[in-house]
Amino acid sequence: MTVDIHAPYKTRVKQALGDRHLGVALTRGTDRLVNGRLQAMTAVDGEKLRDQVRQMKEHTLRHLPAYLEQLETNLKANGVVVHWAKDGADAARIVGEIGLQNGVESVVKAKSMATEEIHLNHALEEVGMKVVETDLGEYIIQINDETPSHIVAPVIHKRLEDIAQIFQEKMDMPPTLDPEALCSAARVRLRKDFFGAQMGISGCNFAIAESGTICIVTNEGNGRMVASMPRIYVVLMGIEKVVPSVEDGLLQLQALTRSATGQQLSVYCSMTSGPRQPGHPDGPEQMHVVLMDNGRTRIIERGYGEALLCIRCGACLNVCPVYQEIGGHTYGSTYSGPIGAVISPLLAPELVHAKELPHATTLCGACRIACPVKIDLPRLLVDLRADLVNEKASPKAEQWAIQGFVKAMQSRDLYEQGGKLASLGSNVLAGLSGGNIKFMPPPLNGWTQHRNFPPFAKKSFREWWRERQELRNRD
Ligand code: SF4
Structure with missing residues (x-):
């Protein structure tokens, strides 16, 4: 990197x-x-879809506590253990404790920005668990010791040639630019990790309050395997991910996949409503959902709820x-x-x-x-x-510059004197540069590192106007 x-x-x-x-x-x-x-x-009618999703999300945010309570009630009714985490440390501790209490040594993860937000992998590794990312992009950056650089395309900063190089160095693969060969190599390795893991962790694209259902969207099917193969499944979700109904979830899904990857629908859309029940052939024995705040309530309180x-x-x-x-x-x-x-x-x-x-x-x-x-x-x-x-909280130089500008704009004398000083200084620098200014002293030098700066006019507009009026009056 x-x-x-x-x-x-x-x-x-x-x-x-x-x-x-x-x-x-x-x-x-x-x-x-x-x-x-x-x-x-x-x-599709993209504008209509955007308006509908916006309305649904606004409605949900206005009634967030009620929908979160409904989600909790229905998750519990489905046999899910619900945890509330006030911040990232709290969330990481809860997930770590679930793993330790169940003797977990190996974890497989689906792509999740919420877990990245709280550095969950690091926290779990600190208490002795091995964590493997199973989304292909996340897997590549994990073996190359990097972090994701995009919300949906974590490895967008790498060319195919760079990825091939990583596979050669970290997985002893022969040189190839064939994406299928690269995917197959990762798939073979990941399959072993899926079979060996005791705990699966994912984020959540949305959680349906009326049914207590968690939905994750992937193109590789790894999310479904994370949710169903290990005996424990943990979901970490920000509290803003709740939606009221199945219809609302499907509405969001249409906007999400079209906007994220240009797909009408992702290859996989996995809905999980609880752990394995008696008579079920497969599925996790335990399912936990961690509802995490981690600053989201503060965002609403500060008046930036729209970002949620x-x-x-x-x-x-x-x-x-x-x-x-x-x-x-x-x-x-x-x-x-x-x-x-x-x-x-x-x-x-x-x-x-x-x-x-x-x-x-x-x-x-x-x-x-x-x-x-x-x-x-x-x-x-x-x-x-x-x-x-x-x-x-802005840089001191910027604060002083803005304060000085405000003072100058409030006083005619200061404004005129400041203008004269700027004109004098800029013309001296222009003289040294032989035309346009090629160098300005700090903190203004950022501008002239990449482009020239034209000097101020020798006379201000006011001076020019005054002289013009005087000449006219004389005539
Ligand atoms: S990621 Fe950007 S474009 Fe997509 S919903 Fe969020 S703010 Fe909008």
């Missing part, structure tokens, strides 16, 4: 922009997903001109792209912990147009920028 996720934000951006292979992989991956979504959404309408399709990432250039790792958080730039600072204990992200956007609005739930991401990003300033 060329982007060091622990490096400062600006360093990560430089690393990403300097990686030619990353650029190629991102262009290939996002182009394919964008075109697929456009075709799939235009094959997200169905994690990744469409906003694919169309974002910033994401297309820098990829997911540069964001330095589990969630990337426009939705990541909104929820990562909000999920953190303080906004300041991801203060760069609301600025990692051009506010072009492409994400709002692509979003199947019509989330107004640009407005949320602007609101977050305002909150960062109000909470004094």
Whole structure:
């Protein structure tokens, strides 16, 4: 991985922009997903579908406590053990305890952003369990010791050539660019892990309150095996994943698969309503559902509830001109792209912990147009920028610049003096550069690293206007 996720934000951006292979992989991956979504959404009345999903998600969020209680009641009635986790540490502890109490040594996992959000693999490995990712993309990044860089396409930052190289190095495979051969090699290894695991863990695309049913969507069938082969099945879900009815779930499913991968329907859609019952030929002996808050209530309280309408399709990432250039790792958080730039600072204990992200956007609005739930991401990003300033979490230089600008705009004298000073300074720098300014001192040098800056006019508009009026009066 060329982007060091622990490096400062600006360093990560430089690393990403300097990686030619990353650029190629991102262009290939996002182009394919964008075109697929456009075709799939235009094959139906896409606008109507978006409006319906938005209405359903808004309704659910307005009545969230009631639907969560209904979900809990029906899950319990189906024989599921329900746990409530206030934060990530709590959720990881609960899952770890389920494993330890049942003597679990080996775990298989389906792709889940909620488990990534709380670094669950690490927590389980710390208490001695072996955790294997079974989604092919997640498997590749796990064996290469990386993290996912996209909500639905975790390995979008790699070209086929890079993946082949990883299989050669980590799995002793002969060199090949044949995707089928690569998939088969992973399948053979994973099959052994499925048979050996005592516990399966997945996230949840949506949970149906009226029936106590968990739905996971995959294209590889691994989700179904995770949910049914080991003797214990654990689901970790954010509390916003509940939907009222089966019809609502199927409505969300249509918008999700069309927006995520351009499919009318994913290859597998697995619905699980409880553990194995007497007389059932298979299925897990125990099923647990962990309902996790981990900052979601805080998001609603801060007035950003709209962000919780997200169905994690990744469409906003694919169309974002910033994401297309820098990829997911540069964001330095589990969630990337426009939705990541909104929820990562909000999920953190303080906004300041991801203060760069609301600025990692051009506010072009492409994400709002692509979003199947019509989330107004640009407005949320602007609101977050305002909150960062109000909470004094933005960089000091930016705070001082804005305070100085506000003062200057409130005083005619200050404004004129400031203008003269800027004109003088910029013309001195332009003289040194022999035309347009090629170098500015910090903190303004970021601009001139990539482009020139035209010097201010020697005379301000006011001076020019005054002189013009004086000349006219004389005539
Ligand atoms: S914000 Fe919208 S487009 Fe982005 S991942 Fe969520 S649902 Fe998809």
